[in-house]
Ligand SMILES: Nc1nc2c(ncn2[C@@H]2O[C@H](COP(=O)(O)OP(=O)(O)OP(=O)(O)O)[C@@H](O)[C@H]2O)c(=O)[nH]1
């Protein structure tokens with residue numbers, strides 16, 4: 001497909017609004033915009049303008065701004081027309097633009113051009129798409145980090161060190177002396193070990209960032225009647241799940257998408273787990289157990305009024321939090337429940353502590369702290385594959401295999417890291433990345 005075509009699309013939502021933006025990009029953008037506005041457009045100047053159709057009928061009036069190449073989002077000639085926000089107005093302007101020779105943009109085509117013209121790398125453009133789609137404050141903060149190049153910077157730092165190691169190997173290949181080779185192996189082994197640790201750290205941060213975009217799943221579990229549904233309602237501040245004093249009230253998994261200290265959460269309320277349940281409840285328990293399998297964190301709810309004094313609260317499971325509910329019914333001399341959190345779903349006591357504990361468990365800092373950078377499944381996949389080649393390279397180095405084999409593993413690892421920023425991205429992957437974006441992006 002030729003990149004010299006001029007493209008246009010609505011960059012804002014297509015509904016009713018005070019204003020909307022129609023974006024034109026490509027070599028004929030200015031010429032077309034002049035015909036629509038009947039104006040000479042000065043670069044980066046907000047022109048108040050009437051927008052005309054091909055029969056010189058007035059469609060609307062608004063603002064037109066011309067961004068000359070290469071100082072535009074796409075790096076091409078760009079004009080933004082800002083009419084009033086109405087779908088019929090948009091359609092008439094776009095029709096007029098189409099008749100003047102610009103075609104409608106494909107999904108993500110503006111971003112693709114920005115990438116091809118070197119305006120932003122792939123992670124930055126993906127971050128813009130993630131920022132637009134962010135469903136929580138933390139997700140938006142992390143997307144901004146990547147948009148500003150924080151993720152790419154980390155990848156680049158690793159790439160630089162990788163290139164150093166490769167250069168070192170290449171240099172030692174020119175010498176036949178055994179001690180030079182031994183020394184090279186030692187250095188390569190040491191540096192590769194350090195670099196693997198750094199990639200693992202990067203992977204953890206990226207994984208958190210990817211999770212932030214999609215949201216964390218938290219499951220409430222425990223015996224019947226301990227107050228899971230009451231806690232569910234208290235945490236999402238809605239009257240969503242049915243609460244009664246009859247054990248076995250909840251059967252289906254009840255789900256709510258919410259924000260918790262700025263973190264996107266899918267909270268699941270489940271059936272109380274007990275031995276002798278009737279048929280429907282049994283199915284509920286099966287569903288509760290499957291929900292626990294996909295959970296990022298599990299909150300075990302206990303009823304404080306039913307606990308024996310010697311109950312052992314020690315939390316042994318890694319992604320679990322234990323809460324002791326109904327604190328409002330407990331005596332003042334109730335023993336502090338170790339690592340468990342004393343709460344009352346009824347009065348709200350202890351819920352702030354629980355919220356903080358959940359953030360800690362998910363390793364996400366509260367919103368005023370720095371968020372991890374956003375990442376996508378394909379980034380995680382690339383980091384994973386890169387690590388595999390590092391492991392193989394390390395193995396070959398230690399097994400005294402020819403250094404050429406080590407060099408080859410590292411060459412592949414470098415190419416994989418390059419896929420993240422788009423430096424070495426095959427065309428079909430680019431198509432896959434950009435076609436996932438929305439039209440007008
Ligand atoms: N006093 C007091 N009562 C509570 C509290 N939390 C829940 N309850 C009561 O305990 C009973 C059971 O509450 P639910 O929230 O339905 O309990 P559940 O764990 O969802 O029960 P199942 O769905 O049957 O498994 C209800 O009568 C609630 O009003 C609390 O913190 N304090």
Ligand SMILES: [Mg+2]
Nearest residue numbers: 228229249250
């Ligand atoms: Mg319930």
